[in-house]
Amino acid sequence: xxxxxxxxxxxETLKALTSALGDTGYETVRFRDNFRIxxxxxxxxxxxxxxxxxxxxxxxxxxxxxxxxxxxxxxxPRFEVHYCLxxxxxxERVVVKTGVDDPxxxxxxxxxxxxxxxxxxxxxxxxxxxxxxxxxxxxxxxMPDEFAAYPLRKDYPLxxxxxRHNFPRLTRGES
Amino acid sequence: MxxxxxxxxxxxxxxxxxxxxxTLNFGPQHPATHTTLRIVLELDGERIVxxxxxxxxxxxxxxxxxxxxxxxxxxxxxxxxxxISPPYNEIAWHNAVEKILDIELTERCKYIRVIIGxxxxxxxxxxxxxxxxxxxxxxxxxxxxxxxxxxxxxxxxEMSGYRFHPGYTRVGGVLYDFxxxxxxxxxxxxxxxxxxLRDVEKLLFRNKIFLDRTRGVGVLTRAEAIDFSVxxxxxxxxxxxxxxxxxxxxxxxxxxxxxxxxxxxxxxxARFQVRFEEIRQSLRIIEQAIRKLPGGPVNVPISxxxxxxxxxxxxxxxxxxxxxxxxxxxxxxxxxxxxxIYAAVEAPNGELxxxxxxxxxxxxxxxxxxxxxFIHFAVFPHIIKDHLLADIVAVLGSLNIIAAELDx
Numbered sequence: 001x002x003x004x005x006x007x008x009x010x011x012e013t014l015k016a017l018t019s020a021l022g023d024t025g026y027e028t029v030r031f032r033d034n035f036r037i038x039x040x041x042x043x044x045x046x047x048x049x050x051x052x053x054x055x056x057x058x059x060x061x062x063x064x065x066x067x068x069x070x071x072x073x074x075x076x077p078r079f080e081v082h083y084c085l086x087x088x089x090x091x092e093r094v095v096v097k098t099g100v101d102d103p104x105x106x107x108x109x110x111x112x113x114x115x116x117x118x119x120x121x122x123x124x125x126x127x128x129x130x131x132x133x134x135x136x137x138x139x140x141x142x143m144p145d146e147f148a149a150y151p152l153r154k155d156y157p158l159x160x161x162x163x164r165h166n167f168p169r170l171t172r173g174e175s
Numbered sequence: 176m177x178x179x180x181x182x183x184x185x186x187x188x189x190x191x192x193x194x195x196x197x198t199l200n201f202g203p204q205h206p207a208t209h210t211t212l213r214i215v216l217e218l219d220g221e222r223i224v225x226x227x228x229x230x231x232x233x234x235x236x237x238x239x240x241x242x243x244x245x246x247x248x249x250x251x252x253x254x255x256x257x258x259i260s261p262p263y264n265e266i267a268w269h270n271a272v273e274k275i276l277d278i279e280l281t282e283r284c285k286y287i288r289v290i291i292g293x294x295x296x297x298x299x300x301x302x303x304x305x306x307x308x309x310x311x312x313x314x315x316x317x318x319x320x321x322x323x324x325x326x327x328x329x330x331x332x333e334m335s336g337y338r339f340h341p342g343y344t345r346v347g348g349v350l351y352d353f354x355x356x357x358x359x360x361x362x363x364x365x366x367x368x369x370x371x372l373r374d375v376e377k378l379l380f381r382n383k384i385f386l387d388r389t390r391g392v393g394v395l396t397r398a399e400a401i402d403f404s405v406x407x408x409x410x411x412x413x414x415x416x417x418x419x420x421x422x423x424x425x426x427x428x429x430x431x432x433x434x435x436x437x438x439x440x441x442x443x444x445a446r447f448q449v450r451f452e453e454i455r456q457s458l459r460i461i462e463q464a465i466r467k468l469p470g471g472p473v474n475v476p477i478s479x480x481x482x483x484x485x486x487x488x489x490x491x492x493x494x495x496x497x498x499x500x501x502x503x504x505x506x507x508x509x510x511x512x513x514x515x516i517y518a519a520v521e522a523p524n525g526e527l528x529x530x531x532x533x534x535x536x537x538x539x540x541x542x543x544x545x546x547x548x549f550i551h552f553a554v555f556p557h558i559i560k561d562h563l564l565a566d567i568v569a570v571l572g573s574l575n576i577i578a579a580e581l582d583x
Contacts, residue, residue, distance in 0.1 A: 034516050058401050064543040066532050084517050088417050095517055116404025119553040142231035
């Protein structure tokens, strides 16, 4: 559904990105009403900074990750992190995507740009083990601190690895 | 053992103020949390110096389950995220699925989804305001609000057979079409709600205790609201006028007249006022939708290969039987593109989005939820700072944190 009007909708964003990253610094994909911008992990912070300060994407509406291990026809890196940005004045949304690979996947943190990224990055770390450099407080958020695995990875089984049965149990006498 | 106050060290005896801070554990089981969430508080007397939330007590792997259930099965899980307004969660989930499959709903289905969605918005705001009143000592307002929610549950029961988790939407349509009894029950809600709203409003918004407990408490400025990704009634109480229903319309919303209420104070009181005004606007939308409810089929035609045929079609026609078989047998089912999409709707609590990745089958590769409760609770340590211990109850109530959605 990419009509002429929709192409115009994102043209200013594209212009600003091209002047900051160069023609080859990013790739775009249009699908339905979504507009995705792929950047490499070393340029992602720069791209986000440009989108926030120059293009006016004042809100980070969503941040999450996907594990593409054994995704049919996949050749790129194993994980991808997405940043859904919203420009409220132009009612424009873009999705910035960047790939990171095993071992020790690491990305720069976006907390400096949007404070809303704080908990969402912690959740990505908790579920996928992707580390965000520069995050003020990167701890597990949903799983217990002593949990060793990353449960949303595709090689982690749905029913777990028996962690639940081995939780330390305090009796009334010990407490 | 009695405490000897004379033995307490004096504050100015060469020690820093931090040594006099004390730590208090709030939750996970506390009447004001309504479910399970835990906050560790660092207090200076009764003043909160630092609040550290510890969440995850209700984590149930809902996103992992989404990678093992098909598009229609997952609606039961979507229901259980924000269980105060299940229909809107279903709408959000199937909105994302229908967007990635490129299904255009029938007019009647769009209207029906708007009606149940707005009913659930009313029920959500009633519970939020009622429960906050309960925590702040206003038991009567809580009962008045709950009485009306009961009537909304009657509508759910009649339309789907389930009171609490209707599981009503399906890919390309809904479970059953509306019948006259459903419309009767909606008419009953429409009739009894306005006087009840007036009652609750009088009980709360002119009540000195309620005003003192909520005015100027938990202030969130407009710039902070945007920076912290806050959406929905919370952001609108801080002066952000963005509403996805108006600004990026979906379903049949462009066809209705309604206003987007907002306030600029950004405190707890403004949040409750915005929620109350939203109930009024939802009533306006439902009234128009019922009046203009179009006829015709509610599901997309079975030739599109997405909706489950109803019983009559499955038993009495060859196409219906084939379609039923194709969708139900585990080695068949719908086909999806190998692609991904972010689709968001304006749920009662704020922007409820799904980042959906599909791999060609009818089971999603990834179902990332953008849960408003999770994002709103991240703001809590910031806005509760320097408030008194008792204000926690007022602020938690105004944020409307639903732990099932928070922890998923």
